[in-house]
Amino acid sequence: MNKDQHTSEGKEVDWTGFLPGIAIDCVMVGYNEKQLKVLILEYKETGFFALPGGFIRRNENLDVAAQRVLQKRTGLEGIQLNQFHTFGSLNRYAPEPMRKIMKKNGLQPAEDHFLLQRFVSTAYYALVNFEQAEPIADFLSDSCRWYDINQLPKLLWDHRDIIQKALESLRKNIDDAAVGLTLLDEEYTMRELRTLYETILDKEINRSSFHRKMVNSGRLERVGKKSTGKAHRSPYLYKFVSN
Amino acid sequence: MNKDQHTSEGKEVDWTGFLPGIAIDCVMVGYNEKQLKVLILEYKETGFFALPGGFIRRNENLDVAAQRVLQKRTGLEGIQLNQFHTFGSLNRYAPEPMRKIMKKNGLQPAEDHFLLQRFVSTAYYALVNFEQAEPIADFLSDSCRWYDINQLPKLLWDHRDIIQKALESLRKNIDDAAVGLTLLDEEYTMRELRTLYETILDKEINRSSFHRKMVNSGRLERVGKKSTGKAHRSPYLYKFVSN
DNA sequence: ACAAAAGTGTTCTCGGTACACCCATGC
DNA sequence: GCATGGGTGTACCGAGAACACTTTTGT
Numbered sequence: 001m002n003k004d005q006h007t008s009e010g011k012e013v014d015w016t017g018f019l020p021g022i023a024i025d026c027v028m029v030g031y032n033e034k035q036l037k038v039l040i041l042e043y044k045e046t047g048f049f050a051l052p053g054g055f056i057r058r059n060e061n062l063d064v065a066a067q068r069v070l071q072k073r074t075g076l077e078g079i080q081l082n083q084f085h086t087f088g089s090l091n092r093y094a095p096e097p098m099r100k101i102m103k104k105n106g107l108q109p110a111e112d113h114f115l116l117q118r119f120v121s122t123a124y125y126a127l128v129n130f131e132q133a134e135p136i137a138d139f140l141s142d143s144c145r146w147y148d149i150n151q152l153p154k155l156l157w158d159h160r161d162i163i164q165k166a167l168e169s170l171r172k173n174i175d176d177a178a179v180g181l182t183l184l185d186e187e188y189t190m191r192e193l194r195t196l197y198e199t200i201l202d203k204e205i206n207r208s209s210f211h212r213k214m215v216n217s218g219r220l221e222r223v224g225k226k227s228t229g230k231a232h233r234s235p236y237l238y239k240f241v242s243n
Numbered sequence: 244m245n246k247d248q249h250t251s252e253g254k255e256v257d258w259t260g261f262l263p264g265i266a267i268d269c270v271m272v273g274y275n276e277k278q279l280k281v282l283i284l285e286y287k288e289t290g291f292f293a294l295p296g297g298f299i300r301r302n303e304n305l306d307v308a309a310q311r312v313l314q315k316r317t318g319l320e321g322i323q324l325n326q327f328h329t330f331g332s333l334n335r336y337a338p339e340p341m342r343k344i345m346k347k348n349g350l351q352p353a354e355d356h357f358l359l360q361r362f363v364s365t366a367y368y369a370l371v372n373f374e375q376a377e378p379i380a381d382f383l384s385d386s387c388r389w390y391d392i393n394q395l396p397k398l399l400w401d402h403r404d405i406i407q408k409a410l411e412s413l414r415k416n417i418d419d420a421a422v423g424l425t426l427l428d429e430e431y432t433m434r435e436l437r438t439l440y441e442t443i444l445d446k447e448i449n450r451s452s453f454h455r456k457m458v459n460s461g462r463l464e465r466v467g468k469k470s471t472g473k474a475h476r477s478p479y480l481y482k483f484v485s486n
Numbered sequence: 487a488c489a490a491a492a493g494t495g496t497t498c499t500c501g502g503t504a505c506a507c508c509c510a511t512g513c
Numbered sequence: 514g515c516a517t518g519g520g521t522g523t524a525c526c527g528a529g530a531a532c533a534c535t536t537t538t539g540t
Contacts (some may be wrong), residue, residue: 001405019264022363024332054500062331064362074478086329086365088265120265120305120330193518208521215504218499232518434492451494452529459528475491476537 013139015114018055023121024066025053025159026081028074028165030104030146031183036199037146038163039073039128040153043101044142049153052144053121053161063065066124069158073144074133079182081124086167087158088120097156105140127182171201178219179238187227189235190214214238245325254257256382258357261298265378266364268296268402269310269322269324270409271317273373273389273430274426280389281406282316282371286344288386292396293336294405296386309367315377315432324367324427327412330401340399348383368409370425414444424483432469433457433476457481 005070032038040049052071056062066081095116102109109116135144147153170177179200182195194210213218220238227234273280283292297312299305309324338359345352350402352359378387390396392410395403413420422443437453457463463481470477 018244019361019363023263056331056363058361059333061333062329065331082328086305086326088299088308088365090302090304118262118301120262120299122331122363122365189519206503207519210506211520213501227511228518229512230512230518231512231516231518233508235519288492432492449530450492451531454493456529470538471491472539473491474539476493476535478492 006157017057018114019058020114021055021117021119022056023085023119024050024062024069025118025121025123025162026055026066026069027051027123027125027163028070028128028133029125029127029149029166029170030133030198031199032130032146034195034199036149036167037130038149038152039133039144040155041073041138041141042143042145042148042153043104043138043140045104046097048101048156049157049159050064050156052138062122064124065146070124070126070128073136073138074128075136076128076133079126079128081126082169082173082177083122083124085162086120087162088124089158090118092121092158093118101140120218121162123162123166125170125172127177127179129182129185133187140220163209167200174200178240187223187237187239188224191235193238247459249388253345258307260300261353261357262301263357264360264362265299266296266362267299267305267312268294268330268364268366268405269312269316270294270366270406270428271313271371272392272409272413273369273371274378274442275373275389277438277442279392279410280373281391281392281395282376282387283398284384284387285388285396286347286381286383288347289340289344291340291344291399292397292402294402295381305365309365313371316379316381317371318320318379319376321372322371324369325412325416325420326365326367328405328408329363329365330405332401333361335364335401336361337400345384364405366405366409368413370413370420370422372425374428383391417443421483430466430469430480430482432480434478436481452474456480 026039029041030039039052041052042049052069052073054065054072056065063081063083066083067077070079070081091127098115099109102113102115130146135146137144141180149167152160152163155163174197179196180188183196184192190211193214194205194207197210198205219240221241222236223239224237225234226237269282271282273282282295285292295312295316297308297315298309299353301361306324306326309326310320312321313322313324319456341358343351345356345358373389378389381389392406397407398406417440422439423431426439427435433454437448437450438459440453441448462483464484465479466482467476467480
C-alpha cells in the first residue's frame with residue numbers, strides 16, 4: 001500500500017497530482033437479505049449523497065485508479081471491476097453542491113478549484129461481498145453506507161442514472177459475472193442462488209430449468225448438505241469452481 | 244453548421260477551447276465488396292496511421308463531440324454512434340509520434356503542448372454507408388481512407404486494440420444494430436444481408452434459419468424482385484421497416 | 487432439359503417452461 | 514403420517530441446424 005494514500009485522505013490534497021476533468025465513479029453492489037445494496041457516500045452536514053468516486057493519478061492506469069477507489073471505500077482488493085459507460089453530458093456540470101460541501105469542510109475553494117471543474121466520468125461497477133466490505137467514508141463525507149437499490153436517497157448530479165445503467169449492464173452480463181461468487185457466501189443453496197438472480201433481474205425464474213442450467217454450466221460444485229432446521233428436505237450446498 | 248469549424252481545421256487552433264486530457268476516437272465501419280472497412284487517417288509525410296479522433300469542447304456534450312468528429316470525417320449527419328469503451332492505460336501515453344507529426348506540419352510544439360499530453364480516450368463505433376461517406380482528411384493528415392479491417396496498416400498507440408474492441412462490441416450487438424440499414428444499400432437481397440452478417444461475425448450462417456429469423460423479426464419488408472441476370476431464380480429485395 | 491441459386495417445408499436437437507412426482511425432514 | 518420445500522424426471526414449445534424439395538431463371 002502506498003504511504004501517501006493516507007495523506008491524500010487529509011484535507012490538504014495535492015490536486016495537481018491528478019488528471020483534471022476526468023473522474024471515476026464506482027457502483028459497488030452488495031447483496032443482503034434478498035436486496036441489492038449500493039455503497040453511497042453522505043457528505044458532511046449537507047444532506048448530499050453521491051456515489052464513491054475518485055480521480056486518476058498522472059502516472060496511473062484508468063483501471064488501476066478504479067481499483068484504488070474501490071479499495072479505499074471497501075478495504076477489499078482484487079475485486080473485478082467492470083467499466084460500463086463514460087458519462088460526459090454537460091448537465092453533469094453543476095458545481096454548486098461541491099462548493100457547498102467544501103465550505104462545510106472549512107475550505108474556501110477558488111472558482112477554478114480542481115473539484116469545481118466540469119468532469120467527464122468513467123463508471124465501473126463491482127460485485128462485492130456485503131459481509132466482507134467495510135465501508136469507509138471520504139475525507140469530505142461522514143459516512144459511506146449501504147443503501148437498498150430500491151430505496152436510494154436523492155443523489156447528486158447524474159448518479160442516479162449511473163446506477164441505473166450499472167444495473168442494466170449487470171443484468172446483461174449476469175451469466176458471465178459469476179454473481180454468486182462474490183455476492184453470496186462461499187457456499188449456498190440453489191434456492192439462495194436463484195433468489196439472487198431473481199433479485200438482480202427483478203423477475204421470477206423457473207425453478208427446475210434454473211437448477212439444470214446451473215448444474216450444466218459446470219461452474220458449480222456440490223459440496224454438502226445444509227440442515228435448515230425446517231420441516232423439509234435439506235438442500236444441497238454448492239460453491240463456484242474456478243476451473 | 245458552426246462557422247468556426249472551418250477555422251478549427253486551420254493550423255491555428257485555439258486548444259484552450261477543449262477539455263484537456265480527454266479525447267474521442269471513432270471507429271467508423273463501412274462495408275464494400277464483402278469486406279468490412281474502417282476509416283483511417285494517414286499523417287503527413289510520416290507514414291503514421293491512426294483512427295480519426297477529436298476533442299471535447301468546453302461547452303459540449305461528450306456524445307455531441309463524437310457526432311462532430313464523425314461528421315467532420317464523413318460529411319454524414321445523424322448517424323448512430325455507439326460508445327463502447329474508454330481507454331485509459333498509461334501505455335497510451337507516447338507523445339513522440341505526435342511531436343513528429345506536428346514538426347512535419349511546421350509546428351514547434353512546446354513540451355506541454357495540448358496534443359502532447361497524456362489522453363484518456365472514449366471510443367465510439369458507427370456504421371456508415373460506404374458509398375455515401377466522403378472521407379475528409381484532418382488538418383494534420385493528408386488522407387482519410389477506407390482500409391479493409393483485415394489489412395490495416397500499423398496503427399499508432401493502442402488504436403489496433405480499439406478497433407478490435409469495437410468489432411467485438413459490434414458482434415455482440417449485431418441483432419440490435421440493424422446493420423443492414425446503414426451498411427447496405429436501401430434495398431438488398433437476403434443473400435446480401437446474410438453475407439454481411441457472415442462478414443461481421445466471421446462465420447458461416449445457416450441459410451434457411453437466417454432467412455426465417457429475419458422475416459420473423461418483423462423489421463424487414465419485401466419490396467420486389469431483383470433480376471440478377473444469372474441463370475437462377477431471382478431473389479426478392481428487402482428493406483428495413485422503421486416501425 | 488438442365489444447372490444454379492433462392493424460397494420454403496420437414497425433421498432433429500437443444501434449452502427453457504410447466505408440471506408432476508420423489509425425497510428428506512421436523513412437527 | 515403429514516405438510517413443507519428441495520431434487521429430479523417427463524412432456525411440451527420455440528429457435529436454430531441440417532437437409533430436402535420446390536420455384537424461378539438463363540443457357
